[in-house]
Amino acid sequence: MAVLQAAKLPYRDINLKATNDAYTFTSPSSPDAPALIIDRPTGDVRLSENGLQAGKRVSRVSSIAGILGIIQLRLDKYVIVINKAQPVGRLKGHMVYKVVATEILPMRERQIHDPDEDTFIGLLKTFMAQGPMYFSYSIDLTNSFQRQSQADSSLPLWQRTDDRFFFNKYLQTDLINFRSKGSRSQPGSQPGVDPFILPCIFGMLEIKPTTFKTTSLTIVLISRRSRYRGGTRYFTRGVDEEGHAANYNETEQIVILNDSSTGGMGGFAGSSDMQSGKLGGGAAQEVQILSYVQTRGSVPTYWSEINSLRYTPKLQVRSTESAYNAAAKHFDEQIRLYGDNYLINLVNQKGREKMVKDSYEKMVEKLVTSPRERQEADMITEEKFTTIQPGGRRQEFDRIHYVYFDFHSETKGMKMHRAYSLVEKLAEALETQGYFRGVDMPGSSDGRIDARSLQTSVMRTNCMDCLDRTNVVQGNFARATLDRMFVDLGLMSRGCTFKEEDPAFEFLFRNLWADNADVVSKSYSGTGAMKTDVTRTGNRTKMGALQDARVGVTRYYLNNFRDGPRQDSYDLFLGAYQPGAAHIGTSLIFVDRRPLLIQSIPYLLAFSLFIVFVGLFTKRDPSASALPMRLFILVWVGIAAWCFHFITTHGMLYVNWPRLNPRSFASEGYSEHFNKARKDPVLGSFVARHERGQSTARYLNAEEGKKRIE
Numbered sequence: 001m002a003v004l005q006a007a008k009l010p011y012r013d014i015n016l017k018a019t020n021d022a023y024t025f026t027s028p029s030s031p032d033a034p035a036l037i038i039d040r041p042t043g044d045v046r047l048s049e050n051g052l053q054a055g056k057r058v059s060r061v062s063s064i065a066g067i068l069g070i071i072q073l074r075l076d077k078y079v080i081v082i083n084k085a086q087p088v089g090r091l092k093g094h095m096v097y098k099v100v101a102t103e104i105l106p107m108r109e110r111q112i113h114d115p116d117e118d119t120f121i122g123l124l125k126t127f128m129a130q131g132p133m134y135f136s137y138s139i140d141l142t143n144s145f146q147r148q149s150q151a152d153s154s155l156p157l158w159q160r161t162d163d164r165f166f167f168n169k170y171l172q173t174d175l176i177n178f179r180s181k182g183s184r185s186q187p188g189s190q191p192g193v194d195p196f197i198l199p200c201i202f203g204m205l206e207i208k209p210t211t212f213k214t215t216s217l218t219i220v221l222i223s224r225r226s227r228y229r230g231g232t233r234y235f236t237r238g239v240d241e242e243g244h245a246a247n248y249n250e251t252e253q254i255v256i257l258n259d260s261s262t263g264g265m266g267g268f269a270g271s272s273d274m275q276s277g278k279l280g281g282g283a284a285q286e287v288q289i290l291s292y293v294q295t296r297g298s299v300p301t302y303w304s305e306i307n308s309l310r311y312t313p314k315l316q317v318r319s320t321e322s323a324y325n326a327a328a329k330h331f332d333e334q335i336r337l338y339g340d341n342y343l344i345n346l347v348n349q350k351g352r353e354k355m356v357k358d359s360y361e362k363m364v365e366k367l368v369t370s371p372r373e374r375q376e377a378d379m380i381t382e383e384k385f386t387t388i389q390p391g392g393r394r395q396e397f398d399r400i401h402y403v404y405f406d407f408h409s410e411t412k413g414m415k416m417h418r419a420y421s422l423v424e425k426l427a428e429a430l431e432t433q434g435y436f437r438g439v440d441m442p443g444s445s446d447g448r449i450d451a452r453s454l455q456t457s458v459m460r461t462n463c464m465d466c467l468d469r470t471n472v473v474q475g476n477f478a479r480a481t482l483d484r485m486f487v488d489l490g491l492m493s494r495g496c497t498f499k500e501e502d503p504a505f506e507f508l509f510r511n512l513w514a515d516n517a518d519v520v521s522k523s524y525s526g527t528g529a530m531k532t533d534v535t536r537t538g539n540r541t542k543m544g545a546l547q548d549a550r551v552g553v554t555r556y557y558l559n560n561f562r563d564g565p566r567q568d569s570y571d572l573f574l575g576a577y578q579p580g581a582a583h584i585g586t587s588l589i590f591v592d593r594r595p596l597l598i599q600s601i602p603y604l605l606a607f608s609l610f611i612v613f614v615g616l617f618t619k620r621d622p623s624a625s626a627l628p629m630r631l632f633i634l635v636w637v638g639i640a641a642w643c644f645h646f647i648t649t650h651g652m653l654y655v656n657w658p659r660l661n662p663r664s665f666a667s668e669g670y671s672e673h674f675n676k677a678r679k680d681p682v683l684g685s686f687v688a689r690h691e692r693g694q695s696t697a698r699y700l701n702a703e704e705g706k707k708r709i710e
Helices: 002-007 115-130 144-148 174-182 191-196 320-338 351-365 414-426 427-433 468-488 504-527 532-537 541-561 563-574 596-617 627-649 664-678 684-688 693-700
Strands: 015-016 022-026 033-040 045-048 058-065 066-072 077-091 094-106 133-135 201-212 215-224 249-257 286-294 303-306 312-317 340-345 372-377 385-389 399-405 436-440 450-453 459-461
Touching: 045 174, 045 191, 058 427, 066 174, 077 115, 077 201, 094 115, 094 201, 115 563, 133 286, 144 286, 144 436, 144 450, 174 191, 201 504, 249 468, 286 320, 286 468, 303 664, 312 351, 320 340, 320 351, 320 504, 340 351, 340 427, 351 385, 351 399, 372 627, 399 414, 414 468, 427 459, 459 468, 459 693, 468 504, 468 532, 468 563, 468 664, 504 532, 532 541, 541 563, 596 627, 596 684, 664 684
Parallel strands: 286 459, 340 399, 340 459
Antiparallel strands: 015 022, 015 058, 022 033, 033 045, 066 077, 077 094, 094 133, 133 201, 201 215, 215 249, 249 286, 286 436, 303 312, 372 385, 385 399, 436 450
C-alpha cells in the first residue's frame, strides 16, 4: 500500500543517466519502480524495469530536482530538467520549492547551428531564468485549499491539478499522452510514469511563519497565473475566443494555525517514505486553515492597444456583439468555479479608458437579465460608483454583479485611503461571500482537509493592466477579510483591526501584498508595480510618485523595444506556437526584413547626437573662427531632428513586434506605416525599390492577420 501511495506523488529524488542512445531517469528511493527512458534521437518515451541496459557507455550521471517537460522545436526535440530548486517554506507540512536553474538537453548532437533553433533555445532559457515557477512533491499548488478539500486524493498529484494553473502542462504533453495511451512498444495506460510528471505554477508564493500578538500562525500568499492567453502588456489584452482573459491571476491569502511543521526547512522526521514530503509527529491540536481567494483579469471583451512609440498607445475596441460568445464562455467558467462574481472595474471614466469602461458595461448589460443600473456621486466625481445588477435570477449570468469605482479621481492628491470606500461599499457582499475554513485532523492518513465553511463568491478586479490599481484594491479586500478571520478565531474583538492590534504583523502584511504587486507586474509589464508605496506604508508619498514615474519610463522602453521576444517566449513555452507543426519551410523566422535604410535611421540618429556632443565639448584653437563649427553642428542637429521625426512618424516600423504569432493590428499598422515611408520625400524612392520590406509588411505567416479589427 505504501508503494501505491508513493506512486501518486512525484519523485523527490531523480537520477539522470545520459548515453548516446537514451536519457534514463530513475529514483534511488524507489529502486523497484520502473525507469523512464527517452530514446535518442527519436524522443520516444518508454518505461523499463531494468533501467540502464548493460554495455551502454554512460556519458553523464547527475541528480536533478525534476523533469519540467519535453518540447519539440524546429529541428530537434529537447528534455528540460530542473537542476536546482530552492526551498521556500512549508505549506501545511509540505515543502514548497522555487525553480532556480534548468537545463535543456537535446536529443541529437547538432554539428551545425541553425539561427532560428538557437533563438528558440535562447528564448526558453531566458523565460525559465526570469519566470518565477514553484512546485511541491506532495501538495497541489495549482488548487486553492477549498478546491483541494473537494478533490479526489486517490488520484496522482498531476491529475488533481487545476488545468488553468498547471503552467508547464504543454511541456508535459509527451509524458501525459504516454500515461493515457502508451506507445507502440508499450500500448495502454502507463501509471508508472505518474511520479515523473511534476506540475508547476507560475507567479508569486511567499510563506511567512509569524505571530499575531501572542498566537503563532503562518500567513501565505499565492498568486497563480493562468497558462491561457499568457503574454506581455500591450501584446495580450482582453479575452480570446475560448473565453480566456489576459493576465488572469488567482490570488489566495491563507492563514494556518497550530501548524508545528513550519519551524524548519530540512528533514522529514518520523517518515520513512521519501515520497511523502510531509513531516511526521504532527501536533496534538487540529491544524486550522483559513483561505480567501480573489481573481484579476483583463476586461473580457475584444480590445487592444497598439504600440507606435507614442507614450499613450492607440486604443481599439471591437463591438459588444462580436465578443459576446467569448465573454459568455469566460463568465460561465468563472461562475462554475467561484459562484457569484463581483466585477470590480477601476478604469477611468474619462479619456481614452472610457471606451474600455463602456465596452465592459455594455457586455454586462447584455449578459444579465433586466439590468438595473445605479450611479452614485460625491463632491469629487459625478460617477464615484456605478453598479449594474440583474433584475432577477432567471439565468446563470444573473450571478454577475458589476461595480465601477472611479479610482483615480477618488484617490487624486495622494489620498489613497479613499480607495477603502470600495470595501465599505461592498461590506455586505464581503460578509455574505465568507471565506474557506477547514481543519486537518491529527493522524489523517490521506491529508484530506475537512471543510467547515466555504467561500461562496469572488471579487474579480481589473484596471487597464490589472496591476497597480488592482493590487491596491485586492489588498484592501484581503485586509477586511483577514480582520474578520481574526475576529472569528477569537484573536481580536469585533470592531478592531489587526493594524491597531499588532503593528509588526501589519508591516508583514503590507510587504507581502507589495511583493505580490511587483511579481505579478514584472511578469506582464516587465517592471515592478506602481503605487507600492501605498501598499508598503499605507500612504502615498512624493518619493513613491517619483518611483512610479521611473517605472512608467522603463515600461515605455520595455513595452516598445523588448516585449516582442518576451511575448515569443510565452508563446513558445505555453504551446501557443509550436515550431514542429508550423510548416515554416526553410525561411528564417527571426531575420529582420525591413529595408536597410529604415533599419539604419536609429543608428544615424545616435551618430548625429554623438557628433553634436563632440562638436559642443571639444576644445578648439582660440584664434579659429567659430562659424564653420557652428555650421557643422547645425547640419548634424538638422540630421538628428529629421531622423527623430522619421522614427516618431513611422513608429510602428521600430516597435519590436512578436515574430511567432504576429498580431493583426501589427500587420495592418506595419503596412500603413510602410506605405507612408514609401512616400517620404527623402527616402521614399529608395524604400519603394526594397522588396524585403514589403514581405514583412504582409506578415504572410500571421494567422491573426486574417481577422480584421471591427
